[in-house]
Amino acid sequence: MSARTTTSPGTDTGAHTPEAAGIIHDARQRIDDLDGRIIGLVQERMAVSAVIQRERLTSGGRRVNLSREMEILAHYRDQLGKPGTALAMTLLELSRGQI
Numbered sequence: 001m002s003a004r005t006t007t008s009p010g011t012d013t014g015a016h017t018p019e020a021a022g023i024i025h026d027a028r029q030r031i032d033d034l035d036g037r038i039i040g041l042v043q044e045r046m047a048v049s050a051v052i053q054r055e056r057l058t059s060g061g062r063r064v065n066l067s068r069e070m071e072i073l074a075h076y077r078d079q080l081g082k083p084g085t086a087l088a089m090t091l092l093e094l095s096r097g098q099i
Contacts, residue, residue, distance in 0.1 A: 042094060049095035064096055 013028075015021035053063050069092055076088035 042091065045091065046095050053096060 013021045013024040015024050056065070057063055072092065073085055073088045076084035076091075078084075080087065
């Protein structure tokens, strides 16, 4: 039997029909997969940022380039609205630590 036929309505999904529960189950699986990819991309972003910071410091520059960070904040805000700014701030913090 598939998970759809064994999942009773509302069990773990809040759905009221087996069909809706199956759709929700499948969509949640897709979200879990997307979250895994997003986490991998964030980790990749952090590694690339570390290279940039290391090269900047080695060449006598500062660890953080505030004008570049403002560009990133504006880009996320323009694409995702106000929550995009918070997301960008989190990504920047993960990539460079708090300043």
